[in-house]
Amino acid sequence: MISAHDNKAPADPAVIKEKILQKYPPKVARKRAKQILINEALENETPEITANVRTIPGIITMRGCTYAGCKGVIMGPTRDIVNITHGPIGCGFYSWLTRRNQTDASADGAENYMTYCFSTDMQDKDIIFGGEKKLEAAIQEAYDLFHPKGICIFATCPVGLIGDDIHAVAAKMKERLGDCNVFAFSCEGYKGVSQSAGHHIANNQVFRHLVGLNDEQKPGEYKINLLGEYNIGGDGFEIDRIFKKCGITNIATFSGNSSYDQFASAHTADLNAVMCHRSINYVADMLEVKYGVPWVKVNFIGAQSTAKSLRKIARYFDDPVLTERVEAVIAEELPPVMEEAAKVRPRTEGKTAMLFVGGSRAHHYQELFKELGMKTVSAGYEFAHRDDYEGRHVLPGLKVDADSRNIEEIEVNPDETRFNPRKSEEELAALEESGLAFKEYDGMIPDMEKGTMVIDDLNQYEAEKMVELLKPDIFCAGIKEKFSIQKLGIPMKQLHSYDSGGPYAGFKGAVNFYHEIDRLVNSKVWGYLKAPWQENPELSATYVWE
Numbered sequence: 001m002i003s004a005h006d007n008k009a010p011a012d013p014a015v016i017k018e019k020i021l022q023k024y025p026p027k028v029a030r031k032r033a034k035q036i037l038i039n040e041a042l043e044n045e046t047p048e049i050t051a052n053v054r055t056i057p058g059i060i061t062m063r064g065c066t067y068a069g070c071k072g073v074i075m076g077p078t079r080d081i082v083n084i085t086h087g088p089i090g091c092g093f094y095s096w097l098t099r100r101n102q103t104d105a106s107a108d109g110a111e112n113y114m115t116y117c118f119s120t121d122m123q124d125k126d127i128i129f130g131g132e133k134k135l136e137a138a139i140q141e142a143y144d145l146f147h148p149k150g151i152c153i154f155a156t157c158p159v160g161l162i163g164d165d166i167h168a169v170a171a172k173m174k175e176r177l178g179d180c181n182v183f184a185f186s187c188e189g190y191k192g193v194s195q196s197a198g199h200h201i202a203n204n205q206v207f208r209h210l211v212g213l214n215d216e217q218k219p220g221e222y223k224i225n226l227l228g229e230y231n232i233g234g235d236g237f238e239i240d241r242i243f244k245k246c247g248i249t250n251i252a253t254f255s256g257n258s259s260y261d262q263f264a265s266a267h268t269a270d271l272n273a274v275m276c277h278r279s280i281n282y283v284a285d286m287l288e289v290k291y292g293v294p295w296v297k298v299n300f301i302g303a304q305s306t307a308k309s310l311r312k313i314a315r316y317f318d319d320p321v322l323t324e325r326v327e328a329v330i331a332e333e334l335p336p337v338m339e340e341a342a343k344v345r346p347r348t349e350g351k352t353a354m355l356f357v358g359g360s361r362a363h364h365y366q367e368l369f370k371e372l373g374m375k376t377v378s379a380g381y382e383f384a385h386r387d388d389y390e391g392r393h394v395l396p397g398l399k400v401d402a403d404s405r406n407i408e409e410i411e412v413n414p415d416e417t418r419f420n421p422r423k424s425e426e427e428l429a430a431l432e433e434s435g436l437a438f439k440e441y442d443g444m445i446p447d448m449e450k451g452t453m454v455i456d457d458l459n460q461y462e463a464e465k466m467v468e469l470l471k472p473d474i475f476c477a478g479i480k481e482k483f484s485i486q487k488l489g490i491p492m493k494q495l496h497s498y499d500s501g502g503p504y505a506g507f508k509g510a511v512n513f514y515h516e517i518d519r520l521v522n523s524k525v526w527g528y529l530k531a532p533w534q535e536n537p538e539l540s541a542t543y544v545w546e
């Protein structure tokens with residue numbers, strides 16, 4: 001029987017690792033061993049982890065599918081594109097706003113289709129006789145009803161299996177409609193090993209069909225794109241509030257609170273600030289190659305990280321006016337947040353957390369826990385790649401396996417008329433020299449303490465075992481883990497949808513998070529929880545028909 005604080009957790013991570021692997025057949029244990037890493041401070045070197053590989057069949061993974069990464073994650077938060085799922089109704093329904101990505105459609109005439117769930121509702125007969133006609137009719141119907149600027153089509157597993165040519169249908173409808181940009185995504189759920197493949201498929205198509213369509217220069221100074229921020233629980237609103245106060249112009253967020261036109265204008269920005277490296281780093285690379293816009297990594301999770309990221313952006317533009325404004329905003333907003341942290345800290349100091357989230361939050365949120373004096377004893381990504389764990393220096397040596405080869409890499413060249421390097425080679429070198437790293441991300445592992453455990457693609461069994469052995473004060477993951485963890489008597493915070501909370505980004509978000517974690521880790525209720533079979537192991541029942 002497990003309860004939160006009944007005995008001391010075994011401290012030796014090697015013992016814990018062994019205990020977890022014990023239960024597996026030898027072949028499975030050998031595979032999983034490479035994805036469970038004990039963080040050792042190797043000299044000048046980050047230990048290596050296996051990531052972005054197939055989940056072993058039979059294991060209950062925390063991952064989602066490729067369709068989820070494409071339709072739900074990347075395209076889902078864009079309000080004025082009609083997103084049609086070509087498939088059985090369940091895929092459309094379960095990817096419909098469950099991520100709590102918010103949007104602001106308050107402007108006059110702003111279109112918002114996010115409240116609708118569009119699907120071709122495939123039936124048995126469509127699987128047998130083909131679904132292209134039905135898809136064509138769905139596009140026409142959506143167009144007649146809404147006249148949107150764009151319609152996107154998403155393939156689900158059966159579409160790939162029966163071979164519907166969604167791209168041909170999209171091209172035909174684009175031509176027929178004339179004033180509506182219709183394009184499709186071959187993001188069948190099985191296409192990659194996780195939702196990460198879906199991000200890539202989505203971003204490739206957005207880059208190919210949408211980015212660069214609007215050359216008009218938007219008003220404003222210090223123009224950036226915020227890449228890899230999805231406005232979960234209103235995070236993007238808080239970041240935009242801070243940008244506005246600093247005088248930084250956000251041309252496009254990929255893709256929280258975004259609109260069709262933001263994507264179309266993204267090439268007019270002068271800097272790309274990359275928040276979630278996993279889901280979008282290749283867009284940053286493509287924007288640099290095609291249009292000459294450099295990129296830096298930022299993180300607006302954590303008050304100190306927020307200040308640091310603002311300073312990075314100011315350093316890039318290298319203009320005293322901006323630097324002064326950024327410093328003034330930090331001076332005004334950071335101290336009250338730190339005061340709040342100091343108030344909460346006596347109740348959170350020394351407590352432990354485990355974080356298992358998709359591809360960047362397991363790293364970013366460690367900053368907020370640090371501000372509360374809490375230690376992350378174990379963390380991992382569902383689907384991130386080795387560069388997100390170990391840093392981008394591993395990229396040249398990454399082996400491309402059959403699953404990755406399945407995902408298209410689009411070839412990008414400098415745009416003939418619009419390629420315009422925003423900084424000269426010398427300017428970039430001087431900025432690098434002064435400590436501003438371009439195209440750089442060091443990953444999660446170097447930020448974690450020695451002896452902590454980093455686990456890739458954690459599964460249901462391992463999650464429960466880790467909780468049993470390490471007894472953290474809080475466990476952070478998603479809805480699939482929520483109730484099994486709570487039943488073990490441990491407070492559980494969803495870091496995908498934020499349960500019903502948020503924002504947690506920026507300065508105001510940090511304060512929300514401190515209070516939420518304080519409430520969770522200091523609530524006694526979880527320790528009192530006992531499942532009926534724990535209290536009384538014998539359940540009896542009678543048959544109703546007896």
Ligand code: CFM
Nearest residue numbers: 230276279357358359360361496
């Ligand atoms: Fe990036 Fe995300 Fe994440 Fe992600 Fe996601 Fe998400 Fe996530 Mo859920 S884009 S990798 S595919 S930060 S939906 S907003 S919370 S798993 S850690």
